[in-house]
Amino acid sequence: MIKTILLKHRPEGKPTVSDFEFTTEDKDTELTLQDGEVLLEAVYVSVDPYLRGRMSDAKSYVPPFELNQPIQSGVVAKVLDSKNDSFKKGDFVSGMLDWKTQQVSNAEGLTKVDPSKAPLSAYLGILGMTGLTAFTGLTEIGKPKEGETIVVSGAAGAVGSVVGQIAKIYGLHVIGIAGTDEKVDLLQSKFGFDAGINYNTTEDMAAAIAAAAPNGVDIYFDNVGGPISDAVLVNINQFARIIICGAISVYNNTEAPKSLSVQPFLVKNSALMQGFIVSNYAAKFPEAISQLATWLAEDKLTYSETIVKGFDNIPNAFIDLFEGKNKGKMIVEI
Amino acid sequence: MIKTILLKHRPEGKPTVSDFEFTTEDKDTELTLQDGEVLLEAVYVSVDPYLRGRMSDAKSYVPPFELNQPIQSGVVAKVLDSKNDSFKKGDFVSGMLDWKTQQVSNAEGLTKVDPSKAPLSAYLGILGMTGLTAFTGLTEIGKPKEGETIVVSGAAGAVGSVVGQIAKIYGLHVIGIAGTDEKVDLLQSKFGFDAGINYNTTEDMAAAIAAAAPNGVDIYFDNVGGPISDAVLVNINQFARIIICGAISVYNNTEAPKSLSVQPFLVKNSALMQGFIVSNYAAKFPEAISQLATWLAEDKLTYSETIVKGFDNIPNAFIDLFEGKNKGKMIVEI
Incomplete structure (x- = not known):
């Protein structure tokens, strides 16, 4: 069964669980890949304060989320199947993806991440x-x-x-x-x-x-x-x-x-x-990631994570950000 | 008789004439010039909103005016006497000077200005x-x-x-x-x-x-x-x-x-x-003045002045800035 979280209402003030809606599809829903596409399974989902802005329909630097459509954020996912030469089954990737347990992606904006170099969650945090x-x-x-x-x-x-x-x-x-x-x-x-x-x-x-x-x-x-x-x-x-x-x-x-x-x-x-x-600073990212990875390897940087478990807890984890309940990066493990 | 305007009180809220004090000295007060000094007679005095800041004793980018000391602002003055090789009697100069009808200056920060190129008041405004x-x-x-x-x-x-x-x-x-x-x-x-x-x-x-x-x-x-x-x-x-x-x-x-x-x-x-x-942008001034003078000569720039007459009216002209009574640069002609 594939679960998705949609934006049901634009929050007024503090977001509440009723602003979100869960839908499910049967697992046997056709997931036939086109050339270039990958089938992904979410492993870690990032919840971030800036998402609150996209839930409003005010003019901003990124378009607002649409009502009754999936919310997106940074996600680390496992490649379940691939018709894309850059990614193979079993790879891990990070990118902006839907709040969905499984999804098909055209692979645009996906980056392969290496679980042997850093814990996978780090790619949503200190190396993301x-x-x-x-x-x-x-x-x-x-x-x-x-x-x-x-x-x-x-x-x-x-x-x-x-x-x-x-x-x-x-x-x-x-x-x-x-x-x-x-x-x-x-x-x-x-x-x-x-x-x-x-x-x-x-x-x-x-x-x-x-x-x-x-x-x-x-x-x-x-x-x-x-x-x-x-x-x-x-x-x-x-x-x-x-x-x-x-x-x-x-x-x-x-x-x-x-x-x-x-x-x-x-x-x-x-x-x-x-x-x-x-x-706006994408041109600086390669240099920045390299510097951060070096400092991390030299133990000059450390980080905190608050990891919440379960896809169903994504909305609550997001809401808890505004209560300051996280220490460091708030991440949901699927 | 030489007149001076001192800061009597630090204004609370809007400045009033009672925040200023006029003093006079007999003209025959010794004005003996040392080497390098010039004797100046004020011709035009600039009054500017930023002076309000210096009348308070809050931390700022320039030190506050001292109580019972002359206020300073941009002034165009005539050289009455000179023991400085850069300036001769009859020259006009601009610089930060005391609100004083006549004063001795060590010539630091003075710039010679040319009354044949632009009206003298312009050197406190569009060319200042x-x-x-x-x-x-x-x-x-x-x-x-x-x-x-x-x-x-x-x-x-x-x-x-x-x-x-x-x-x-x-x-x-x-x-x-x-x-x-x-x-x-x-x-x-x-x-x-x-x-x-x-x-x-x-x-x-x-x-x-x-x-x-x-x-x-x-x-x-x-x-x-x-x-x-x-x-x-x-x-x-x-x-x-x-x-x-x-x-x-x-x-x-x-x-x-x-x-x-x-x-x-x-x-x-x-x-x-x-x-x-x-x-903070002093390094850009020569280029800027040259560009402004060119545009002025090409009639691409025009300016407004509000010229108030009389040394005694300096405080009122300053106070009137906060009522928006000026059109363009507010200047007092001595």
Whole structure:
């Protein structure tokens, strides 16, 4: 039996399980491959905050998901059958695929991945979009220089924890912001951040950041937006670079949120704030993957995953992202 | 008698005349020049919104003015006496000088200006900081491309009106925002903008901008901040560039202002927002001045000035900037 998850309703505010619909087809449904096609079985499915944007029909950088059609995200799959010379039965691939237990693909955008070099789930994380996002966002917009100070929000998340580690490799003073004491501990004990701040228990975030960053903030890698970002903004230095990688704190808002006006801070500090979408930097991916794999092999990078089991749990795993229930990359094992 | 204007109080909110103090010295006060010094008589004094920032003691890109000390701004002055080989009696110079009818300068940062090439006041405007700000902000951050759409706020102001004209030279669709019908008329009749919007009489600014920019907004040259900028933000295109040149609408706020959260707009459009301080681009000035002078000679650029007469009126002219009483560059003729 093949299961599929469709977008039933566009979420209003926080997504709920009723926004999704499961359908099943009998396994003997004809799956006859055309030339060039492969038959795939999902092994790991990535759930990511940015998918929330595609569930709305607002104008954005990628078209919205269509109602009553399968949702797509990063997936690692096993090749069950192939009429494509680049892939053979038993290979593993990664790519943007439907939330579906089995599917036929024309192989466009698929990349073969090697389970002997890294665990398969890593290809959805540190050696996939997560690692690429952290590396290219930090280097291309952040332009880190030894001795500078960086603040990372969503620091215990998939991207944030990698950003902090890369920043340490570059010799920066690294401060992470996260939402539980356990996560803040992890930042320092596991990921080597210099300091961590729990935004849920800190009354004056601006003062806490100032204390952790005595030389001010040169780079801010922003995954969250909202009041946390306001508190960073008041601490930026001349020529600060702010990478807007995500704004998870406001994705579920039904009205356009208000924050501190950034313009006066940017102008008085000649600071830069830039929206970052990893797909715009595809030309840098080969170099980035190679660098990340090297650091991983040298044990200079580590990563966290939260692996949820079962295809049926994909919607809940996605919803849990907005509760901060994941540590690092959230992945569903099929 | 030599008159000087000192900063008496740091303004709270909008500056008032009581924030300034006039002092006088007898003319026979010793003005003995040392080697390298020049004795200058102010001819034109520039008043600019950014001076408001220096009147506060907040951390900024230039140190704040000191209390009970002269205020400084761009000044064109006549050399009354000189012990400096680069300047002789009767020359005209421009530079950052005290609000003082006569003063001794060590000549650092002074530039000789030629009254036969352009009116002396132009060296405080289109051939001075105003023109340099418009040109380098637009080209270095805005990176204009033929056929794109630009919105300019504070469009009838000194910088804004030049930005729009340069954008037209580069082949852009140019929309200006200003605060009176008279200014909006000027944008089109005098400065060649394609469209103008009066923010004081337009109920739905976001809709008005959308109507004037059917292809969306690629560049926003922002002089004002606040709600006007919010209305532009919702209309930006993929890869939009936003030059934060000023935020006059909030300079007088006593509390940090709130606006629409920019982060979601920047991330979904891969857009850039950068604070712009002209002095960071000094290396580009010779090329910029040469280009501006060429365009001026070819009648491709025109400019407006509001010239107020009398040294005693400097504070009022400065205060009037925040009421939008100037058209183009506000200058005081001594």
